[in-house]
Amino acid sequence: MKIVILILSILGLIGTAQADVRQSELREVENIIIEQEIPNCKNVTTYYDTVYCSAKVYAILDEELNSTYSRIQLRTATFLTFKQPTSFLEKQQQAA
Numbered sequence: 293m294k295i296v297i298l299i300l301s302i303l304g305l306i307g308t309a310q311a312d313v314r315q316s317e318l319r320e321v322e323n324i325i326i327e328q329e330i331p332n333c334k335n336v337t338t339y340y341d342t343v344y345c346s347a348k349v350y351a352i353l354d355e356e357l358n359s360t361y362s363r364i365q366l367r368t369a370t371f372l373t374f375k376q377p378t379s380f381l382e383k384q385q386q387a388a
Contacts, residue, residue: 325349
């Protein structure tokens with residue numbers, strides 16, 4: 293599931309930059325999410341069900357994107373706060 297969402301995220305980012313993502317590609321990913329996460333939304337018949345299932349897909353994607361963003365932000369913050377010793381003295385102090 294996370295791979296599917298990652299693919300969707302990448303397609304979304306590429307589509308934003310190049311506008312090459314076709315609607316059919318997004319529909320395919322949405323169908324995969326529906327099959328794996330909310331199978332009762334596979335064959336909806338009413339407008340209410342369509343709106344409900346669309347909101348569920350959006351919530352799943354939003355949750356995954358938020359957790360991915362948090363992990364990236366944490367890695368970036370850790371990377372930025374880690375300072376490599378630059379001088380010989382700092383290297384010696386860190387080794388001691």
